[in-house]
Amino acid sequence: MGLDMYLYKRTYVKNWKHDNPEDKVEITVKRGGEKHPTIDTDKVTYIQEEVGYWRKANQIHKWFVDNVQNGVDECQESWVDESKLKELLQICHIIRNEAKLVEGDVANGYTIGKDMEKIPILEKGKVMKGISAAIELLPTESGFFFGGTDYDEYYMQDIENTIKILEEEMKKIDKPVQGCIAEYYYRSSW
DSSP states (O other), X not given: OOOEXXXXXXXXXXXXXXXXXXXXXXXXXXXXXXXXXXXXXXXXXXXXXXXXXXXXXXXXXXXXXXXXXTTOOSXXXXXXXXXXXXXXXXXXXXXXXXXXXEEEEEEEEEEEOTTSOEEEEEEEEEEEEOOHHHHHHSOOOXXXXXXXXXXXXXXXXXHHHHHHXXXXXXXXXXXXXXXXXXXXXXEEEO
């Protein structure tokens, strides 16, 4: 259980009769080395890839909700403009360049005290220093099984993961293939 987040890319690959042979896309779907029995590849119009996955990266989820889903968080699938992906990548670079990890105590869950108060379980780890950009541009968000809300090594791992995902996609966005239009979609589940 918890917050799972997905970035999908759908690429339009329909072959039209009037297309030049060099512009046609060949699609093969096999199972066990044999042609898939229930998929007619002549009817395939889109290929969907999962190009990004996050788990409990609540700051990234909050950004998508606020900037792509108009503040509505109902685990719906939402179209993401490429410019928004570039914006998120730029924000992640700013945070990575500003913040530094230093030794400190990292919260790893909590226990319940005598008076039913939450008592954090602390362990040695790394915490972030220089977090003003993180708080302003990509703040954490609490939620049911959304993960931690501290600015620590786990937050920075999410930033690094996001940079890796988005930089890989930017290479593809900057070199589009004629006739193969790609669109991005974000969806979460919790």
